[in-house]
Amino acid sequence: MTINLLDQNRQAMEAFFAALGEKAFRASQVMKWIYHHGVDDFDAMSNLSKALRDRLKELAEIRLPEVAVDKPSRDGTRKWMLRLADGNSIEMVYIPETDRSTLCVSSQVGCALNCSFCSTARQGYNRNLTTAEIIGQVVLASRLIGLPQNKGERVISNVVLMGMGEPLLNFDAVVKAMELMQDDYAFGISKRRVTVSTAGVVPAIDQLRAAIDVSLAVSLHAPDDALRNELVPINTRFSVGETVNAAWDYARVTKRRVSIEYAMMRGINDQAWRADLLADVLPARGDWGWVHVNLIPLNPTPGSKWTASDPADEREFVRRLEARGIPTTVRDTRGREIDGACGQLAAAAAPRQRGDARGARADAPAHRRVRRRLAHARMIRQPECVARAQQEHRPPFQHHARALWPADHAHAAVEAGRLELVQPLLQVLHALPLSA
Numbered sequence: 001m002t003i004n005l006l007d008q009n010r011q012a013m014e015a016f017f018a019a020l021g022e023k024a025f026r027a028s029q030v031m032k033w034i035y036h037h038g039v040d041d042f043d044a045m046s047n048l049s050k051a052l053r054d055r056l057k058e059l060a061e062i063r064l065p066e067v068a069v070d071k072p073s074r075d076g077t078r079k080w081m082l083r084l085a086d087g088n089s090i091e092m093v094y095i096p097e098t099d100r101s102t103l104c105v106s107s108q109v110g111c112a113l114n115c116s117f118c119s120t121a122r123q124g125y126n127r128n129l130t131t132a133e134i135i136g137q138v139v140l141a142s143r144l145i146g147l148p149q150n151k152g153e154r155v156i157s158n159v160v161l162m163g164m165g166e167p168l169l170n171f172d173a174v175v176k177a178m179e180l181m182q183d184d185y186a187f188g189i190s191k192r193r194v195t196v197s198t199a200g201v202v203p204a205i206d207q208l209r210a211a212i213d214v215s216l217a218v219s220l221h222a223p224d225d226a227l228r229n230e231l232v233p234i235n236t237r238f239s240v241g242e243t244v245n246a247a248w249d250y251a252r253v254t255k256r257r258v259s260i261e262y263a264m265m266r267g268i269n270d271q272a273w274r275a276d277l278l279a280d281v282l283p284a285r286g287d288w289g290w291v292h293v294n295l296i297p298l299n300p301t302p303g304s305k306w307t308a309s310d311p312a313d314e315r316e317f318v319r320r321l322e323a324r325g326i327p328t329t330v331r332d333t334r335g336r337e338i339d340g341a342c343g344q345l346a347a348a349a350a351p352r353q354r355g356d357a358r359g360a361r362a363d364a365p366a367h368r369r370v371r372r373r374l375a376h377a378r379m380i381r382q383p384e385c386v387a388r389a390q391q392e393h394r395p396p397f398q399h400h401a402r403a404l405w406p407a408d409h410a411h412a413a414v415e416a417g418r419l420e421l422v423q424p425l426l427q428v429l430h431a432l433p434l435s436a
């Protein structure tokens, strides 16, 4: 079996060449070919010996996702749907601006966290992406935008892990991919220009701080637990207080300002009193400018009951935060016409991308409801959710609920920061046949 060299950070690449009896500098030579010159044909790597090129052809490959759909927007934003080797699809979005160009990449196929306003959530969780599939998005976008023609000039200045999925539930692969984004032999993007966005997997925020130096964005969307429990269900496991504490700790230790993401939804979370409450919650941890609020006008998605805030309410929200000394910006809605704006990824995709019949059934309201309840129960330990699912739904679901019930174990794993132990549970749930 060949290995995909895009899965290797510099350290792993050096170990790979050492195992072939080669010097460590071969790793940087090959990385430069791949990432600086856009070459993935070993025969074209002219500073390697013929013997080494032949070994590489036997043992390794450089495999990128394939472009399935390329959607350019009038404002310069470009969204691609990418096909992975197993037939799954993901999306990435490129947003050029005058002073920077940002690539928004995905970290999972689908997402298990079930935020109520998010398109990705509606397709459920399928699997984690590999490092190669994450860094492969940056490689592919660079080439599509014109890296080879530009002779190594950087066409992507910022990368945000804000696409499909919760990056901190795919921790190891995401960290390795971010190491490559920052590595001078790969993309050499500055640390503060690589941003992880999380819905609030609190133990993993602490782990991230220890693992790599990057910027952090936290999707808060509500300053009170009652509302955030509904909008961002992981809040029933990690409260607003715990989430903001983790963000504050991240800023305190790294000295990097954290961005609080807040999607503005009309009549839901955009009231003036909630702006005041947010202004109470954030500075309570310190007032040295550790935090910045980024308001996101909600983007329309098919079938969503949420709508964007009235512009006057949005302005008042900004005014109240700024009056309390909290830097606040309103995000541009670029990419909206191609469903490439925030919260819209996968809006036009099938509910599940593997198994058509199963995907169609998964979209039925009863199935969707039970999947949500079970995912919810598993992630955040609510026995009553599983009990309700068992009472209301059919035998296969009762069986699955029982099979999945080691929610105590999931809870303990999350507590211990062993998120990789939770992933198999997610995979079991989402691999289940949905027939009655």
Ligand code: SF4
Pocket: 111, 112, 113, 114, 115, 118, 119, 120, 121, 163, 164, 165, 166, 198, 199
């Ligand atoms: S908003 Fe992010 S974390 Fe929440 S369901 Fe969507 S992709 Fe997952």
